Amino acid sequence: MKSTLTKKEDNLVSLNIVVPAKEADSAYNMAVSRISQHINIDGFRKGKAPKAVVERHVGVDRIKQEALEMILPKQLNQAIYDNKLDVISQPAITDYQFEAGKDLEVTVEVETRPEVKLADYKNLNVKAEVPAKDDEAFNKALEGFLNQHASMELVLDRPSNETDTVVFDFDGTCNGEKIQGGSAKGYSLDLAHSNFIPGFAEQLVGHNIKDEFDIQVTFPEDYHDEKLKGQPATFAIKLNEIKQRVLPELTDEFVKSVSRFSTIDELKADIQDYIDHQRESLKKSAGEAAVFKSVVEATEVAIPQRMIDREIESLKNEYQQRLAYQGMDWKTFVDAQGGEEAFAKTLQEDAKARIKNSLIIDKIAKDENISVEQSDFSEKLSQMASVYGVEPQQMLKQFSQNPEILSSLSQQIINDKVRDFLVNNNNIEYVEITTDKEAVEA
Template structure:
């Protein structure tokens, strides 16, 4: 929280249009708060903390400050408070006292008055004087109100679920390729799909360049592992043959010195390996599965494809229903919510890059863009996601939905099963990271989406 001190004295007027509330916390702290709704999803809270509680904050501040300052005639940490204040002024304790007591008072006020902030507040201290109440204002952006359109009985077009024989055959062919054997060739020419074991060296302007040389490198032709033209240039080459490939690096190549540059690769094919596919029959079924016959394997594939198709159909229906409900609803989303989601998406994207062994800095250099450019690309999707969540939240509120302890426990148990850890351990991890509320919110949104889907009307596509 950012604190701003002011000499202005603003008193709470019970007769104005705002509401006056009194809050008592667990320690008996007396907080008086007025709440004013402003434009652009902002709320202003004026909060008053009684003098007794302010004094507690001053005493706590004294215990901190006295260890940091030296007063002649006293050991550090032993200066009486009155002498410390007389020498440096009572104001020496104010900033720390505010930091000690304002956050709790703010949390009490927003909880009591159902204010849902989406950012840290801007704090303006209005009155701060020993022996008097501490008064401060908090200006904060809050979740926007959603005006729901029609959300029950939404009509959506759905496609029938079917699994064709060619779908089953395609799956069998995929399995056939996955279980192919590599046969070393003693003669013949390289074809697309072969694995060529090669020695190669690249030259630019007659000189070899870093990273352009390899020995006994296995390369599957058609895998697009090398730059365009390299793999194609080896088709028709025989074992033991050396060829010159005159190629050009792509304009967007990640090594700037090579991007768009013409080069020569000298390549020797030392060995060729070709995939050998087993015939798709009963023996194949026995080798690749627990089934005895091809018909049994086909039936299992058909069931799995049908299950996947039904899940895809349900997901498509869910997306169509929610999209219609979101489109019919109105909400003015604060930019801070979109920015926050963009940052989250950027962090997740960076994590995926690191998993592939690429840093964010390397990715930005390869794609010749700045982090600002990348953020801008995420904004439309972030806005879509935030609006969907806000609308689903509004549906849940309109229908009086909540998340029971049983539902939360079930979700945690499912997470525990996925991670193969005890449920109580997963719960402790979530609690330590402050993620229980987010998990509960996620369950609520799923319930709201399910409600919309269950009440929707299907129209044959």
């Protein structure tokens, strides 16, 4: 076998592969035999019909296709190896000459990995922003723990406040017409965490049980129902119940009854460990992002539109799967992103960013000899198995049935190892920033 390479535009390469006549004829005859074993021809048992009869029955072109499928993968892999190509797409046969007794000539087009002109990615000086330490984090976490085990008690002697949960009936109208889906009885709403339109929950504060009253609201301009966008509405309210959250008393007995800890001190130590771990994790992520952003911005890579288009389709499929899970239709989602044109632009930019990031990670991994070791794979499986509550071997068995998942898992490991490499080989200054809320309170 010999091959000739011709470079084309946008990282496309044309390979002309020549297979000796003897090898090509052998593949053709094997294809005849294989096909004859799976078809019924009058007067012959399966696999016993002469070649000429099989050719007349199924056609020479089909036999040639079968022969190509048998012989080409090996020849193509050898041609790719001989020409040191880094192929990133499925090969496409653009032409072939296949005649008995003659050398087989096949022209195949493949797409190669774009050249990545890496900027400096070691010994950089970068700044990473992290939120300032929250001195109230521990108290908030402890309060959150107590809230998980709080009880709801009826309130009979005061009006509702902004931290209560209320049960009420409502009936909405807009421009004199009933709002479709705008009424309910016995609806329960946590006033502190309302997902109703702005101004609705706030007007339920300050009322007593059995009060009947109207509230006035305006639907947001970006509301999903075209008829209601920006429109004023009135809701007739009847308040049925007021409930307040009552926190349990924090004692050793309580802690033991609701957790794996025996004392308050053990619980508090675990909360502090969790906060410290979260902060370190946040710091690490910020450092990784800062270094990687610096490398990406300084790296040059020309990405063919063909690659971008494939990535856009992949992104669309991911969105559609998530939307199907959430019960949202595609048009509603696209409209919420600003319409077809705006969303298409977003997809284009996101696809280019994903491709560039992936190419840079692969290039650094190659240059630094970063690879997936068995220990890396075992550790990743153990982490995932722990999350899903199964044994690592059980998860490996499931993954082994889907090569795409194994490939994705390997890529995740490479991504993590490259990002760890970047953090360990650059100088990162962590800068604490104050959130807008903290600045106002100060």
